[in-house]
Amino acid sequence: MDGGDLYKHQLLEYAQDLAKAYTQIRQNQAEFLAALVSLLEMKAPAVRGHARRVAFWSLRLNDALGKPLDPGALQAAALVHDVGKLGLPDRLIQSWVASNSDDRRLVRMHPELGASLLEHVSAFSEWIPWVRHHHERWDGTGYPAGLAGGEIPLGARIIALANSFDYHVHDYGKGPAHTVAGTTAWIEKQSGGAFDPDLVAAFVSLPIEALWVNRLWIEEKA
């Protein structure tokens, strides 16, 4: 091998190492997020699977919109959207039912708590606002910032809808689960209220029942 060939081969080694390092970083990030979700689910076994299901519906919504957002970033944000609940008293993590105004005030802190926790990792900065604002409402009456309409980042609007859907179709200790059809009808009614009308239209265009029956999110990997 002459000097030029060797140099070419050496450059290829660099390129391969770079690709390996990039893959490793992405994998480490995904594993870190999975660990956070597991920690939350250890504290709240009743809501096991909620994070993965919200990620699943968020990705389907993003698909229906023509993938305006990076699916990897959206999946990450959706998985850990509730991670700020780790900062709440255990009784509020477990029950999801805030029975008095003090508890409600605490629960409403979870998007900000989650965003502050995730800010320790600079690589997450792109999608942290989606976590922070996933309880905003299209009509401006949500929290924490009371943003309205297009002021709310698209990722947060998507997670908000996916989150509400999954919340309504499970009981999570809050009361009986609603049917998929009933929840979908409720979401349609919330077009322009809780949710972005374009997202509601995209959501109802999905084969919701078929996706629901197949429970595809169980197998979906990062």
Add this chain to the structure above:
Amino acid sequence: MKVLIIEDEPDMAALLAATLEPAGYQLRLERSGDEVEQILAEYDPQVAIVDVMLFGSQADGYEVVRRIRATEGHESTLVVVLTALVGSEYERRALEAGADIYMGKPFSPLELLNKLRQAEIITD
């Protein structure tokens, strides 16, 4: 951590620098090992990375490694031999001359960084 690189190929030397500098290593690049004792005295590195085939030098890499080992204060300096001469015979010669680590070219930059890091942990 100070690293001395003895490499006659400027392109290879540039790649090594691009690998090690962002990782926080301080570097001195030399194209020949003929004056290695003087360089050691001036620079006092903790790591030496030596190419075997040094065109235009009197001493080849094995000789340079032996001279590093024979220099007072550098008996335990970490010495890495990098060479396009790949094979157990060349590895044996490098280790016999006193090298701690032998790597064939083309080498994996991640592997080089990992080996340096492991060696640091051991010597810390």
